[in-house]
Amino acid sequence: MGTIASFAGAAVSSKLLHFDDWKTENAIAITVSQAAGTFQHSQRTGGAIKRNHMGFAASNGVRSALLALEGITGAREALEGKYGFVKCHAAKKMKWKP
Numbered sequence: 001m002g003t004i005a006s007f008a009g010a011a012v013s014s015k016l017l018h019f020d021d022w023k024t025e026n027a028i029a030i031t032v033s034q035a036a037g038t039f040q041h042s043q044r045t046g047g048a049i050k051r052n053h054m055g056f057a058a059s060n061g062v063r064s065a066l067l068a069l070e071g072i073t074g075a076r077e078a079l080e081g082k083y084g085f086v087k088c089h090a091a092k093k094m095k096w097k098p
Contacts, residue, residue, distance in 0.1 A: 008037045 010031040014024040033049045034056050068074075079085050 006031045 007028060010027040011024070012026045017023075019027065030049050033053070039097070064074075075084075077084055081087070
């Protein structure tokens with residue numbers, strides 16, 4: 001839900017800000033880059049956003065720490081759990097066996 005909601009947020013924000021098609025496409029492309037991290041930026045269509053990935057990651061980490069400080073909780077075993085990050089994104093590549 002969080003990934004798809006990001007696309008909706010970009011689309012709605014683009015509409016509210018009266019973006020033309022070019023700006024809307026870029027807003028959605030930047031959202032894709034932040035949410036899914038594809039390699040489309042390497043296909044001669046512009047890769048300026050790639051240079052921001054580490055900043056996005058750092059910002060997300062800081063925001064997550066601040067939310068935890070305020071008492072917001074996350075899923076237990078978010079990395080190693082049955083449906084956790086490793087199983088969803090890296091288990092086959094790593095031959096993960098918990």
